[in-house]
Amino acid sequence: MSIPSRKQDNTHMTKYEGYQRLAQLIRGYAVTMTTRTLSSHVGSCLSMAELVAVLYGGILHVNPKDPLWPDRDRFILSKGHAAAGVYAALAEKDFFPKEWINSYYKNDGKLSGHISFHVPGVEFSTGSLGHALPVALGMALVAKRKGKKHRIFVLMSEGDCDEGSTWEAVMFAAQHHLDNVVAIVDANRIQALGNVADIIDLEPLAKKIEAFGWSVREIDGHDVQQIERTLLDIPFDSGKPSFVIARTVKGKGIRYMENTLSCHYHCVPQEKLAEVLVELGVEDAFPV
């Protein structure tokens, strides 16, 4: 599926083209935010762009006019270092004024480098890995007790899966049949010091998580149709928490960054920004 052109009238986009456009916008935001402030983690934002786009574009029941609406789906970004990618979606969905984006990472800014609940629409602050899933289970326990239908989504990294606290929560969720919990791993195969396979090889991750009592699906984390279809099918099995391994590419969308470790740290250089925005097809939204 080709990326919808900026020239296309939004109203005539298919739903999937809309997701793709949102994903590219998320990438555009992440690139401009990190380049302007010489900040890190753009690669982590790029790999999860379609996941975030489909979540905010069509899956999460949230209301920008009432961010704390009691029946909202809860979404926690566990890989809090990719905050820029979620701020992008929240800005696009009008949870806060788009000008806030310009204050990212800046002195007295509204948006910190790791995600913070002080931002409207952000459910919970993270930044240290392995914190979100336990918190999500607490929220899920309350929802079950109250007979509420909302779901609790956690978007994790492979680094998150190194943390013992994640596995504590994985065991508990299955024990308590928390089928209102959905963990999605943005499996881009690269963590802070190298390839996941060379550091702590998580594979076979699906088999491991299944053995721990979850229902697992592996998908292409850049295929918006697959993402949507998968997330519309939650819970995969009644009585079991759902786990999605989304196979992604670190730095996706910017060819020179794809599958590199350095894009975890280095932003797009200022002199390359215009070219990269053209490559992403979003130069109309982000004039340099």
Next chain:
Amino acid sequence: MRSLFNKTLLEIAEKNERIYLIVADIGFEEVERFAEIFPDRFFNAGVAEQNMTGMACGIAMEGNIAITYSIANFPTLRCLEQIRNDVCYHKANVKIVAIGSGLCYGALGVSHQSTEDFAIMRSLPDMVILAPADFAEAEAAIHKMIEHQGPVYFRCGRRNEPPVHRGKIDFEIGKAIQVCDGGDITLIGTGTVTHRAFLAAELLKKRGIKARVLSMHTVKPIDAEAITTAARETGAIVTVEEHNILAGLGGAVAEVLSESGIGIPFKRIGIPDTYVHLVGSQDWLLDHFGFSPESIAETAQKVLERRR
């Protein structure tokens, strides 16, 4: 105090359906009643304190009061980052209960001695620290802890600790309670070891020294007014805490005194800055480290000599 805690919590939970208890596989013959009566508000995380604390935070973020419960250092140090990033940063209504703190489990060894908890919990913004001296304080403290909106660390005794107060007490978070009055020196205690400070004051009385005893049941926020008043009115202060000598009650009192400009003789009694590898009961270890009423009284007398 442990049993009193569980009994009182049960009574409160009967009237307040927002209260949840999350344990980390600790509480034999204590938490079972809660689990039976409120199965949908009791969870055993297993031996997994990080998940216990994270889940409690998630429960609290949904408008509830979540109590985490374990012994010694397990509900604090093992999951410190969850307490800092999840609970305190979000001002979540999580109450961290440590049964058998200080040297309660003395003979079990260093792993089961929580002797740095005040210092570490005290440095977390928005954390309230309660360490009741006796049953009367503990019962009142449980109610106040539940009423308080935000994180609380509750350092709970384990045994049939003796009473410090006679009659009714007026317990407010952040307000020290005067156990007995005196004008010569003030002994400030926190937690169950306060009883020993009180016994020391009785010994001093026999020697013609009138000691004021304050129960500083709230280590944070510290009652600065009670400290400066005591400094002005009695002219000497000794702190007594079942905790490392660094950065606990004595440290908090020293901070208040040094910034108040009231220069008085002052001494901290605490556990030396070391790990306690001596094997012995709580009482034996406390006596060993200078917490016998006689030792506390002697320390107080030496402080008074500095004033002369």
